[in-house]
Amino acid sequence: MNCKREFPQLVQLYKNNVKDGLVAISVSLDELGDKGVKEKLLSFLKKKDATFTNVILDESQEFWTKKFAMVGPPCVFVFNREGKWKQFKNFENYDEIKQYALKCLNAK
Numbered sequence: 415m416n417c418k419r420e421f422p423q424l425v426q427l428y429k430n431n432v433k434d435g436l437v438a439i440s441v442s443l444d445e446l447g448d449k450g451v452k453e454k455l456l457s458f459l460k461k462k463d464a465t466f467t468n469v470i471l472d473e474s475q476e477f478w479t480k481k482f483a484m485v486g487p488p489c490v491f492v493f494n495r496e497g498k499w500k501q502f503k504n505f506e507n508y509d510e511i512k513q514y515a516l517k518c519l520n521a522k
Contacts, residue, residue, distance in 0.1 A: 420488075420506075420508060421462055421464075422462055423508050423512075424438070424490065424508075424511070425438075425462050425463060425464050425466075427511075427512055427515060428466055429465075431515070431516070431519060432466075434519050435519060436515065436519055437466070438466040438467070439466060439467045439468070439469065440459065440464060440466065440467070440468045440469070441468075441469055441470075441471050442455050442468070442469070442470045442471065443470075443471055443475075443478065443487050444470065446470060446472060452470065455468075455470065482501070483501070484501075489501055489502060489503050490502040490511050492511060492514050492515050492518060493518070494518040494521065495518065495521060495522070500514060502514075
């Protein structure tokens with residue numbers, strides 16, 4: 415799986431549906447202590463036109479793997495209007511992610 419290739423699909427999903435209430439947030443788990451990581455992330459996000467909120471998580475891997483039942487990135491979480499979420503373990507399920515997100519948006 416190539417996050418750099420798949421991420422633009424999620425950006426486009428956001429742009430196509432922001433008017434209907436879709437909210438997107440990207441979360442990077444990169445180590446801030448690594449030289450130039452913040453600049454590389456910002457450059458990547460700018461190139462992909464990711465105009466939504468982007469954050470760098472500074473919690474330990476132990477915290478986020480336990481909290482979100484994650485083996486590792488990348489993954490996508492889609493929250494419905496009631497705050498319940500479904501996790502997609504990779505971007506290869508993009509059509510499923512899109513269908514579920516649209517279903518959540520349409521349930522007003």
